Amino acid sequence: MRLGRLAKASLATPRLVLAAAREVRQADRSGTLVASAYQLVGAVAALGVVVTGKLTFDALLTPERAALGLTPSLLLLALTTALSGAVSPLQTQQHRILGERVSQRVWDRLLDTTARADLVTYESTGFATALERVQQNALTRPFAVTTALLGLTGSLLGVGAMSAVLLTVEPLLLPLLLAAGVPAVLLSRWASRTEFAFAHRLTALFRRRDYLRQLLTRRPYAAEVRAFDATPRLRERHERMNVEVNAALRAQVRRRQLVAALTTLGVAAALTAALLAIVQLVQSGRIGLAEAGAAAIAVRMLSGQLGTLFSSIGGLLESAPFLADLERFVTSGPPAAPRGRKRPLAAGVALRGVRFGYPGQARYAVDGVDIEIRAGEVVALVGENGSGKTTLAKIVAGLYEPDTGTRHWDGVALPAPDVRASVTVIFQDFVRYQMSLRDNITISDDGGSAELAEEAARAAGLLRAVGRLPDGMDTVLGRDLDEGVDISGGQWQRVALARALYRDTPLIVLDEPAAALDPRAEHELFTNVRATLGGRAALLISHRFSSTRMADRIYVMADGRVVECGTHDELMAAAGQYAELYRLQSAAYR
Numbered sequence: 001m002r003l004g005r006l007a008k009a010s011l012a013t014p015r016l017v018l019a020a021a022r023e024v025r026q027a028d029r030s031g032t033l034v035a036s037a038y039q040l041v042g043a044v045a046a047l048g049v050v051v052t053g054k055l056t057f058d059a060l061l062t063p064e065r066a067a068l069g070l071t072p073s074l075l076l077l078a079l080t081t082a083l084s085g086a087v088s089p090l091q092t093q094q095h096r097i098l099g100e101r102v103s104q105r106v107w108d109r110l111l112d113t114t115a116r117a118d119l120v121t122y123e124s125t126g127f128a129t130a131l132e133r134v135q136q137n138a139l140t141r142p143f144a145v146t147t148a149l150l151g152l153t154g155s156l157l158g159v160g161a162m163s164a165v166l167l168t169v170e171p172l173l174l175p176l177l178l179a180a181g182v183p184a185v186l187l188s189r190w191a192s193r194t195e196f197a198f199a200h201r202l203t204a205l206f207r208r209r210d211y212l213r214q215l216l217t218r219r220p221y222a223a224e225v226r227a228f229d230a231t232p233r234l235r236e237r238h239e240r241m242n243v244e245v246n247a248a249l250r251a252q253v254r255r256r257q258l259v260a261a262l263t264t265l266g267v268a269a270a271l272t273a274a275l276l277a278i279v280q281l282v283q284s285g286r287i288g289l290a291e292a293g294a295a296a297i298a299v300r301m302l303s304g305q306l307g308t309l310f311s312s313i314g315g316l317l318e319s320a321p322f323l324a325d326l327e328r329f330v331t332s333g334p335p336a337a338p339r340g341r342k343r344p345l346a347a348g349v350a351l352r353g354v355r356f357g358y359p360g361q362a363r364y365a366v367d368g369v370d371i372e373i374r375a376g377e378v379v380a381l382v383g384e385n386g387s388g389k390t391t392l393a394k395i396v397a398g399l400y401e402p403d404t405g406t407r408h409w410d411g412v413a414l415p416a417p418d419v420r421a422s423v424t425v426i427f428q429d430f431v432r433y434q435m436s437l438r439d440n441i442t443i444s445d446d447g448g449s450a451e452l453a454e455e456a457a458r459a460a461g462l463l464r465a466v467g468r469l470p471d472g473m474d475t476v477l478g479r480d481l482d483e484g485v486d487i488s489g490g491q492w493q494r495v496a497l498a499r500a501l502y503r504d505t506p507l508i509v510l511d512e513p514a515a516a517l518d519p520r521a522e523h524e525l526f527t528n529v530r531a532t533l534g535g536r537a538a539l540l541i542s543h544r545f546s547s548t549r550m551a552d553r554i555y556v557m558a559d560g561r562v563v564e565c566g567t568h569d570e571l572m573a574a575a576g577q578y579a580e581l582y583r584l585q586s587a588a589y590r
């Protein structure tokens with residue numbers, strides 16, 4: 001069983017490595033070419049050092065038979081040594097560019113994957129953890145593979161050149177040095193498995209620690225963390241996680257140090273044996289001093305090249321499981337859906353017998369719901385916390401697909417992308433884009449003009465606020481990036497409303513659109529809501545009954561079901577749950 005897995009993994013490694021190499025080449029063709037050229041120059045320079053070393057020894061020991069005089073030999077030796085030394089820093093710098101390009105390409109693939117994932121997948125914990133692991137580890141791996149592959153190419157060239165030199169001196173020296181590689185490769189295979197297991201084990205812990213770091217450092221949390229004096233407790237947790245990470249890391253580092261020490265010892269032992277063999281060959285008169293000198297240089301350089309070769313192979317083996325993880329992630333999920341087409345709404349949207357349960361949850365969040373929103377109508381959803389209002393709104397907006405039941409648009413079951421293109425949602429926790437006001441409004445960019453953005457801002461009651469902003473519509477909002485202007489919570493909410501109005505779809509879902517508005521603004525919004533919506537239909541979710549009483553129809557939800565439905569007056573007359581909640585709320589104002 002274990003052997004079978006090992007064999008499968010061994011077969012998969014070359015395929016993954018080749019795929020990674022292709023990624024690198026496609027990320028930056030000319031950069032890869034330049035980096036490969038440096039490897040070639042490095043190998044040629046290393047060979048040059050051996051050859052000019054031999055020439056120098058010849059010129060010193062047997063000047064009468066030397067091909068070149070001592071001075072030119074020394075000059076050439078200095079030149080090739082300098083060249084061989086200079087290549088490495090050039091390579092390092094070239095690798096920086098290549099590394100960035102590779103990371104950009106892999107990020108693009110990752111972003112394609114996250115864009116493809118539907119909301120249910122995105123919200124499941126398995127997805128978030130896999131994404132985090134891929135971000136933490138696999139993103140750097142294609143570049144590690146590049147470095148390893150380039151190192152492998154260069155060292156193979158070097159090993160080839162040095163081996164040729166050694167073969168001419170004494171063929172036995174070569175297997176002696178190469179033998180050191182076998183345990184090195186086997187050890188690195190073992191190390192690679194422990195490294196992947198380590199990364200897998202620690203992803204959840206890293207996620208929790210990163211979250212704490214965000215709480216402790218990011219601006220949106222700064223006020224509350226200070227107000228609750230939460231820093232000491234958060235730091236304490238952070239410290240406990242550090243201790244956990246340190247213990248796991250120490251154990252892993254010890255494993256890796258063991259591998260490194262054994263590999264280095266193997267190479268050093270082979271080097272010593274080869275040098276002893278050279279001494280033996282000189283003593284027995286089988287080779288001259290000049291050959292021995294050149295062979296010693298070649299052995300020394302070959303052991304260096306072999307070190308690179310083995311660590312490159314180790315790097316490739318180590319990266320393979322991470323690459324497989326990345327590959328699994330980017331090929332997971334459905335293929336990219338085509339962009340949806342915005343549809344007009346002539347009759348209305350109807351949900352019939354809709355059920356929806358979140359993955360891993362025993363109960364349906366929405367359980368057999370029928371609702372209808374006719375064109376141009378304002379329909380309200382009310383109900384206690386957790387009764388399923390937001391979930392239902394996401395089904396209406398095409399963000400979730402019902403497990404059973406139908407969602408018809410003018411009597412037709414539209415594909416989800418078309419529904420998403422035709423419905424706009426503002427969530428309770430809408431996004432505060434740290435960008436200009438104009439960008440905040442036009443983020444959906446339906447190709448609207450500057451006038452349309454200003455029109456949306458005006459309809460959302462932002463006119464006065466825009467007048468006070470230093471650069472008007474082009475003022476950057478928010479201080480997260482340290483360059484913008486902060487606006488109040490209610491103003492942010494108006495910006496979100498403007499964003500929804502700008503998108504101009506026939507149906508808008510407004511989830512608690514007035515939570516942060518002052519009483520006057522809320523009153524203005526709801527008394528003029530039909531004018532503000534400009535004929536669009538709206539699904540309004542609110543806990544404030546004063547906001548929803550003007551709706552054409554109110555659905556009351558409880559435990560995922562619609563328990564009552566009617567106009568405000570009808571529901572009050574029915575004296576059911578709505579009437580009870582309404583009276584409770586209005587009593588508070590008396």
Ligand SMILES: Nc1ncnc2c1ncn2[C@@H]1O[C@H](COP(=O)(O)OP(=O)(O)OP(=O)(O)O)[C@@H](O)[C@H]1O
Pocket residue numbers: 123358359361365383384385386387388389390391392
């Ligand atoms: N992403 C999710 N994963 C799992 N369960 C969820 C998720 N979102 C909501 N739920 C659960 O589904 C049920 C309905 O939640 P929903 O957010 O739709 O209620 P709501 O009526 O909008 O609540 P509120 O008035 O508090 O906003 C709740 O029991 C909630 O815990």
